[in-house]
Amino acid sequence: MKNSHFKYVGKRIPRIDGPEKVTGELKYMTDYQFENMVWGKVLRSSFPYARIKHIDTSRAEALAGVLAVLTHKDIPGFNGFGIVVPDQPVLASDVVRCTGDAIALVAAETQEIAEHALSLIHVDYEPLTPITDAEFAMTDRAPFLHESGNIHSHVTIKNGDTEKAFSEADIILENTFYSPRQMHAFIETEGGWGVLEPDGMLTIRCPGQYAYRDRLQIARALALNPARIRVISNPIGGAFGGKDEITVQIYLALLALHTDGRPVKIHLSREESVIAGIKRHPFKVQMKTAARKDGTIIANQVRAVADTGAYASLGGAVIALAIEHCCGPYKIPNVDLEGFCVYTNNGISGAFRGFGVNQVCAAIETHMDMLAEKLNLDPIELRKKNVYQKGDTSSIGHVLKTSVGTLQTLETAEKCELWKNRALHKKDISEPWKKRGIGLATSFHAVGMGIGLPDYGAATLELMQDGTFKVGVGCEDIGGGNGTVYAQIAAELLNCSISSISVVQGDTSETIDSGTVTASRSTYTGGKAIAAAVPNMIRLLTEAAAEIHGVMPENVLMGDDELYALKEDGEKTVTYKDIFHYLYEKHRPTKVEGHFMLPKEQEEFKGSGGAPHHLYGYLTHIVLVEVDTMTGETDVLRVVSIPDAGKVLNPQGLEGQAEGGAVMGIGYTLYEDVLMEAGYHKTTNFTNYILPTIRETPIIETFPVDSAEETGPFGAKGIGEVVMIPIIAAITNAIYDAAGIRIKHLPATPERIFAALKEQEASTPVNLNE
Amino acid sequence: MKTIDFCVNGKNVSVICSPAKTLLDVLREDAGLTGSKECCGKGECGSCTVLLNDVPVCSCLVLAGQVEGERVVTVEGIGTKQAMDPVQQAFVDEGATQCGYCTPGLIVASRAYLTSIGHVPGLDEIKRALGGNLCRCTGYTKILQAVQTAAARQLSSREL
Numbered sequence: 025m026k027n028s029h030f031k032y033v034g035k036r037i038p039r040i041d042g043p044e045k046v047t048g049e050l051k052y053m054t055d056y057q058f059e060n061m062v063w064g065k066v067l068r069s070s071f072p073y074a075r076i077k078h079i080d081t082s083r084a085e086a087l088a089g090v091l092a093v094l095t096h097k098d099i100p101g102f103n104g105f106g107i108v109v110p111d112q113p114v115l116a117s118d119v120v121r122c123t124g125d126a127i128a129l130v131a132a133e134t135q136e137i138a139e140h141a142l143s144l145i146h147v148d149y150e151p152l153t154p155i156t157d158a159e160f161a162m163t164d165r166a167p168f169l170h171e172s173g174n175i176h177s178h179v180t181i182k183n184g185d186t187e188k189a190f191s192e193a194d195i196i197l198e199n200t201f202y203s204p205r206q207m208h209a210f211i212e213t214e215g216g217w218g219v220l221e222p223d224g225m226l227t228i229r230c231p232g233q234y235a236y237r238d239r240l241q242i243a244r245a246l247a248l249n250p251a252r253i254r255v256i257s258n259p260i261g262g263a264f265g266g267k268d269e270i271t272v273q274i275y276l277a278l279l280a281l282h283t284d285g286r287p288v289k290i291h292l293s294r295e296e297s298v299i300a301g302i303k304r305h306p307f308k309v310q311m312k313t314a315a316r317k318d319g320t321i322i323a324n325q326v327r328a329v330a331d332t333g334a335y336a337s338l339g340g341a342v343i344a345l346a347i348e349h350c351c352g353p354y355k356i357p358n359v360d361l362e363g364f365c366v367y368t369n370n371g372i373s374g375a376f377r378g379f380g381v382n383q384v385c386a387a388i389e390t391h392m393d394m395l396a397e398k399l400n401l402d403p404i405e406l407r408k409k410n411v412y413q414k415g416d417t418s419s420i421g422h423v424l425k426t427s428v429g430t431l432q433t434l435e436t437a438e439k440c441e442l443w444k445n446r447a448l449h450k451k452d453i454s455e456p457w458k459k460r461g462i463g464l465a466t467s468f469h470a471v472g473m474g475i476g477l478p479d480y481g482a483a484t485l486e487l488m489q490d491g492t493f494k495v496g497v498g499c500e501d502i503g504g505g506n507g508t509v510y511a512q513i514a515a516e517l518l519n520c521s522i523s524s525i526s527v528v529q530g531d532t533s534e535t536i537d538s539g540t541v542t543a544s545r546s547t548y549t550g551g552k553a554i555a556a557a558v559p560n561m562i563r564l565l566t567e568a569a570a571e572i573h574g575v576m577p578e579n580v581l582m583g584d585d586e587l588y589a590l591k592e593d594g595e596k597t598v599t600y601k602d603i604f605h606y607l608y609e610k611h612r613p614t615k616v617e618g619h620f621m622l623p624k625e626q627e628e629f630k631g632s633g634g635a636p637h638h639l640y641g642y643l644t645h646i647v648l649v650e651v652d653t654m655t656g657e658t659d660v661l662r663v664v665s666i667p668d669a670g671k672v673l674n675p676q677g678l679e680g681q682a683e684g685g686a687v688m689g690i691g692y693t694l695y696e697d698v699l700m701e702a703g704y705h706k707t708t709n710f711t712n713y714i715l716p717t718i719r720e721t722p723i724i725e726t727f728p729v730d731s732a733e734e735t736g737p738f739g740a741k742g743i744g745e746v747v748m749i750p751i752i753a754a755i756t757n758a759i760y761d762a763a764g765i766r767i768k769h770l771p772a773t774p775e776r777i778f779a780a781l782k783e784q785e786a787s788t789p790v791n792l793n794e
Numbered sequence: 795m796k797t798i799d800f801c802v803n804g805k806n807v808s809v810i811c812s813p814a815k816t817l818l819d820v821l822r823e824d825a826g827l828t829g830s831k832e833c834c835g836k837g838e839c840g841s842c843t844v845l846l847n848d849v850p851v852c853s854c855l856v857l858a859g860q861v862e863g864e865r866v867v868t869v870e871g872i873g874t875k876q877a878m879d880p881v882q883q884a885f886v887d888e889g890a891t892q893c894g895y896c897t898p899g900l901i902v903a904s905r906a907y908l909t910s911i912g913h914v915p916g917l918d919e920i921k922r923a924l925g926g927n928l929c930r931c932t933g934y935t936k937i938l939q940a941v942q943t944a945a946a947r948q949l950s951s952r953e954l
């Protein structure tokens with residue numbers, strides 16, 4: 025497919041919401057202020073694990089300016105939420121399992137009064153010893169944090185005979201890897217507002233990643249018909265998975281029932297967001313990999329343990345995806361893989377860009393680098409030897425039926441300047457005590473939800489009074505720019521100007537259910553749904569034009585932004601505005617729908633928790649680093665990102681994802697970690713959580729490989745997550761290339777690198793002959 | 795409570811509030827200017843950046859009492875959708891905004907920086923100037939490009 029056939033698809037179309045964002049005119053949910061507004065606040069637990077003996081709210085209730093103080097007793101419906109299992113109480117009643125647990129809600133005239141009221145609520149706790157180690161949580165000695173035990177989920181995938189393969193191997197590597205508790209650190213903390221409308225509708229405006237599911241979770245807690253709740257979840261000041269689960273929606277809904285129709289607003293401080301918000305699961309990954317001398321990998325054995333903290337959220341799905349992806353995009357004939365998702369009292373972990381694949385990719389791609397070195401093979405050659413292609417069988421044993429771009433990404437990597445000239449780049453140090461190195465890694469990430477979960481897209485297309493079109497897709501724009509891509513697709517297919525397209529997203533009253541914005545799925549799924557709606561719109565327009573001019577529909581042709589009716593006395597132009605008025609006067613609908621089911625694999629691997637997926641995106645990263653041997657500090661200087669995202673619908677948007685993902689990956693690998701001690705957060709805010717700034721931004725180049733996935737909209741797949749995955753191991757491999765140390769415990773902080781350098785020094789024998 | 799008079803985006807305003815209220819809250823809650831965002835409230839992120847007598851400051855660290863009689867410019871005063879500043883136009887053209895929550899602060903900081911120089915800055919110069927503004931979405935690459943593009947356009951329009 026050549027771009028030149030298209031007016032919008034494949035073009036660098038600037039974001040349609042750009043102007044309102046750069047001028048500050050766009051109103052986020054947390055921006056709204058009203059004369060009669062009241063403030064909501066949440067009382068969080070003082071202990072990571074305790075029994076609640078008694079809650080006394082009487083003093084808070086008596087405070088002037090307080091409108092409501094709510095506890096678990098005030099929940100009309102089910103006191104729990106959670107995307108998969110609703111194991112998290114909305115308001116804790118008898119036990120708290122993490123310091124993020126909410127116990128009471130307050131609504132008051134001002135923020136100050138609300139805060140004062142919180143301090144007047146007395147909770148009588150019986151503190152218990154928190155469980156802070158996931159391995160310990162799995163033993164018999166650990167008390168159960170939930171009735172079902174501490175292992176939330178256990179997934180396994182087995183294929184071939186690993187024992188036999190290990191006994192026949194020429195080389196075996198065995199290592200344990202640890203990964204950090206990364207914070208999403210979206211710039212807009214959780215917040216929004218809710219109001220009980222005069223007609224009895226409850227409106228909740230709160231950034232989220234799936235308005236329809238948020239609405240169901242609210243309805244369940246309030247025992248209210250979901251049809252009486254409207255959730256508006258767009259726009260969003262960043263999410264990355266961190267707003268996939270309920271944040272403050274249910275609190276807003278509960279409070280709104282008690283404020284006499286006055287709007288109630290909650291906006292978490294950064295400090296509260298750190299404590300209450302979900303994080304990336306810290307993993308322990310034990311991996312044993314076997315290969316033959318020629319570089320053929322013959323076996324991989326993995327045991328991964330994910331710390332999901334106090335509640336499951338999407339932890340079960342995270343560990344399942346990790347296990348599905350832990351052998352990389354390779355065909356390893358013998359695998360024995362298992363993963364555990366375990367409850368502890370360490371905050372809460374949940375969805376985060378990459379969804380478990382980051383943690384396991386770091387392990388397999390470090391092993392690939394070690395194998396290449398030990399077998400004296402080129403790291404790209406070694407990978408090329410083991411990658412699967414479309415039609416091949418993957419390590420987990422399924423035949424790949426959709427496009428696979430790994431080989432192309434590796435070939436592009438081989439040819440790129442940074443890789444070809446790596447010997448030169450290595451020598452080019454900035455100080456004598458600094459060392460440079462170049463590392464590479466490749467990975468993949470599933471697109472869509474996998475087996476067992478509904479996965480459909482739906483879109484509406486409406487002809488408006490002024491002759492423009494409104495595209496409605498449930499999927500929110502969490503920053504990635506899917507709204508612009510939706511407009512491009514609609515304009516392309518309707519053959520109209522993109523300025524005639526407006527897009528509405530994330531509003532249960534204005535859009536139909538189109539699933540979540542997760543799993544890199546929204547471009548693919550929403551795009552296909554729009555493509556399905558367009559023929560319905562064209563039919564509607566054509567038929568109306570035919571009626572207007574009394575011709576057969578086949579005598580109506582589409583032009584640019586208008587239609588032509590072919591009549592005996594010549595062509596008659598019909599504008600979309602004319603059609604709207606014609607239909608409006610006849611009280612006929614001007615809105616159509618399009619629906620799309622994501623193709624799925626037929627058979628699930630038993631015990632795998634949803635594997636395999638049908639569609640994957642692929643990516644190879646190359647990085648250049650410089651390690652300061654005096655301080656242990658690492659700078660990433662250059663990044664080359666080579667994605668296979670299928671057909672690129674908007675190169676500017678794709679680069680934006682690749683650049684943002686790379687920098688987030690740098691933060692994850694080098695400094696980000698929410699530190700916890702005995703169940704309490706030692707990391708409290710951005711003063712002690714180090715995020716990459718513009719100063720740390722390397723030169724980032726993006727070279728998408730030319731590929732098209734037949735099933736995708738215009739051949740597209742998805743990109744949102746894979747962009748931050750291989751870079752992790754690419755950086756640690758580059759650190760090894762520079763300084764000869766293997767970092768298996770992330771983040772690779774200066775302290776860890778310095779310690780590793782010292783250890784290396786101590787263990788290197790001094791050669792007296794030199 | 796105290797009456798505080800100051801000038802914001804060229805207009806004189808008068809608000810009644812506690813002198814210890816932050817300028818950011820005054821702008822957002824009392825002046826109805828919600829372009830400036832709160833992200834950390836501690837001077838760490840720059841999303842609340844405004845100009846105080848032409849100097850970029852974190853408005854979450856400035857108290858209302860300190861702006862009595864002073865001049866404040868927020869992102870709304872830099873340009874509007876109908877009449878964008880070259881910096882804003884360049885951010886749109888280069889794709890330098892994603893979720894957009896950090897963007898107003900970056901626009902204000904970039905505008906102040908470009909006003910203070912008369913050349914197309916190198917990457918290291920921009921990195922120094924914008925080191926206090928966090929963005930979690932973009933990876934900053936397109937922000938660097940946007941600032942250079944705006945500088946080049948600004949320069950060529952001055953030369954005309």
Ligand code: FES
Nearest residue numbers: 835837839840854
């Ligand atoms: S909110 Fe002012 S610097 Fe972050």
Ligand code: FES
Nearest residue numbers: 893894929930931
């Ligand atoms: S665009 Fe989202 S934080 Fe910068």
